[in-house]
Amino acid sequence: MLDIIDDTTIRAALVRYVASGGDDRDAAHELYHEDAVLEFPQSGERFIGRDTFREWRERYPSETQFRIRRILGHGTFWSVELLVAYDGRPPMFGVGMYEFRGAKVAREVVYVMDGWDAPGWRAAWNTPFDRLASVAPSEIRDGEPFGLEADREAPSPNLASGGSPGSVRL
Numbered sequence: 001m002l003d004i005i006d007d008t009t010i011r012a013a014l015v016r017y018v019a020s021g022g023d024d025r026d027a028a029h030e031l032y033h034e035d036a037v038l039e040f041p042q043s044g045e046r047f048i049g050r051d052t053f054r055e056w057r058e059r060y061p062s063e064t065q066f067r068i069r070r071i072l073g074h075g076t077f078w079s080v081e082l083l084v085a086y087d088g089r090p091p092m093f094g095v096g097m098y099e100f101r102g103a104k105v106a107r108e109v110v111y112v113m114d115g116w117d118a119p120g121w122r123a124a125w126n127t128p129f130d131r132l133a134s135v136a137p138s139e140i141r142d143g144e145p146f147g148l149e150a151d152r153e154a155p156s157p158n159l160a161s162g163g164s165p166g167s168v169r170l
Helices: 006-019 025-029 050-058
Strands: 032-038 047-048 064-074 079-088 092-101 105-114
Touching: 006 025, 006 064, 006 079, 032 050, 047 050, 050 092
Parallel strands: 032 105
Antiparallel strands: 032 047, 064 079, 079 092, 092 105
């Protein structure tokens, strides 16, 4: 029988997971099923099983710091947009995608990459935003917007009801 869990509980578990920053191994690994799969597509690595995750993370040579930009999801599928800095270097952009089976993660896929400056020729069509908008996981308060969510303006009109593309902020 699958245990059913609500979205608020899953969101809180994801915040707690990211807040561990790799330092609290028990907190980091309580989120996973024993047979979970963790993939890094950009390096072609797949780790199978929570114990495997724990072992390689215990040997991880870099200090990591995380800031959360946005958490989105419902039911069994969730994503976390974040900034990750390794050994005090400038942050890189990351996305973790999570597939839950009940209250725990069955599969996680992680992408991490450097950012880049937008080319000037696209300026006429884009609406710039603070690409480093984020919050330390310890500063997240239930029900309060953070990161990209805090950067939103008042609710924008729906495009179908006459709003312009420039009026929509993510």
